[in-house]
């Protein structure tokens with residue numbers, strides 16, 4: 198059985214979705230860079246090991262990342278799952294965990310890397326928004342894509358309503374991606390491409406606004 202470690206910084210709803218998904222893996226620990234991350238309490242209540250490593254206590258990003266790597270490696274995880282972990286990771290850290298490190302980002306990458314994705318999508322008037330689960334590479338919010346979910350942007354959407362509707366889909370695709378990885382149905386190949394061991398694919402066109 199594969200082992201994962203989840204990194205969070207706050208609310209932890211994606212973490213909670215992973216914990217609830219009955220995944221074919223052991224959730225070895227939840228680690229936060231903030232002691233006040235709400236997700237920590239949820240994990241503790243479920244009897245999952247937690248650790249806090251406050252980035253503010255480290256003089257440089259590299260020092261924090263080195264200690265974070267050590268903390269993670271205690272658990273010898275097969276995958277390190279970033280779930281709302283609000284820290285940019287140094288190149289050295291990414292290199293160390295390359296192929297094991299995955300993230301969920303609230304946009305259809307490569308569009309809207311970085312922050313405030315929902316407002317930026319609204320400002321641009323895009324009609325379809327979404328989220329992306331990807332392997333983490335050195336470039337921020339880039340890296341080989343595993344799965345994306347798309348949702349329509351509705352006329353009256355605010356950044357809040359859009360993010361709320363998207364969050365429900367984030368929870369679904371993240372659990373799916375971690376399940377695939379743990380079952381080795383999805384792998385990262387030597388050319389940095391994501392291979393799927395299944396050939397049957399389903400999916401539907403999304404029109405937004407809908408066709409009449």
Ligand code: GRF
Nearest residue numbers: 208209210211281301302303
């Ligand atoms: C999610 O929107 C995720 O895509 C982004 O940060 C947010 C974290 O939310 N990376 P939560 O802490 O999982 O509730």
